[in-house]
Amino acid sequence: MNTVKQGTKFTQDFKTYAIENDSGKVVSFFHDIPLQFDPATRTANMVVEVPRWSNAKFEISTSQPGNPIVQDVKKGSVRFVKNLFPFKGYIHNYGAFPQTWEDPTTTHGDLSVVGDNDPLDVCEIGLRVLQTGDVKRVKVLGSLAMIDDGELDWKIIAIDIEDELAGQLKDIPDVEKHCPGLLSSTRRWFRDYKLPDGKPPNVFAHDGIFLSLEKTVQIIQQCSNSWKRLIAGEVTSAKSLPATENVSNSGSPKLIQSFDLVANDYKGEGPIPPEIDKSYYYL
Incomplete structure (x- = not known):
């Protein structure tokens, strides 16, 4: 999978599109990159949105045609994650599983909250820093159930299958054994990363316990099935649902021939606000 960048990085006009190697056409990071989840090997494809140790909050746009990776915008400004001491930006290679969807119209299992749409x-925990737009085969290890603004926001813990640690990690207890401190730091980071912006700490379901591989497999399968209903046009809601235009899912009511793409006009990086370089201290 190749990518094409548009606009100026760290501004609202920046986009990264996925380009199919064989055809050269734009494909959706959300709907056309295959999940290919294998329950036997516990592996799946991950789209990398944010490289570890970086601050810009890049994410797959669920509303724009082609679902490019863009920088999140709030109150008219692009968003950055500040440095929560002793960390620098995001502490994992952060991204998403394509062809999955956290359904905002239903609650999950025994939890009384709906998905975040x-x-x-x-969270890819390997030793290498990955890049925005990378598609990596990862091994699933466990999960953390964060509640963000009253919505369920699962964080799946995984590792690149090519990483040198991948052979030693098979479940959450292995992460604790071979990467001591990683899980507690992960919980702390997701709890507190909004504090420098004056927001309250996030909370977790299941008392903040990391769920096992077995339970995480069920979560992925459920969210995969939710996406299948979404792409088939079977979900209706008063809430705005994601755009479902795609070029690869036969039978989808929004199947199209191709996405329009303007010329590659990447202009390099824009400025980053100086406060993003600071460290912020919280107990």
Whole structure:
């Protein structure tokens, strides 16, 4: 999979599109990149949105045609994650599982909250820094159920199958054994990363316990099935649902021939606000 960048990085006009290697046409990061989840090997394809140690809050746009990766915007400004001491930006390679969807019209299992209307988030914990737009085969290890603004926002813990640690990690207890401190730091980071912006800490379901591989497999399968209903046009809601135009899912009511793409006009990086370089301290 190749990518094409448009606009100026760290501004609202920046986009990264997925380009199919064989045809050269734009495909949706959300709907056309295959999940290919294998329950036997516990592996799936992950789309990388944010490289580890970086601050810009990049994400797959669920509303724009072609579902490019863009920088999130709030109150008219692009969003950055500040440095929560002792961390620098995001502490994982952060991204999403394509062809999954956290359904905002139903509650999940024994939890009384609905999904956040986005693909499943993935935290890749390997040793390499990955890049925005990378598509990586990852091994699933476990999950954390965060509640964000009253919505369920799963964080799936996974590792690139090509990473040198991948052979040692098979479930959440292996992460604790071979990567001591990683899980507690992950919980702390997701709890507190909004504090520098004056927001309250996030909360977790299941008392903040990381769920096992077995339970996480069920979560992925459920969100995969939710996406299948979405792409088939079977979900209706008063809430705005994601755009479902795609070029690869036969039978989808929004199947199209191709996405329009303007010329590659990448202009390089724009400025980053100086406060993003600071460290912020919280107990």
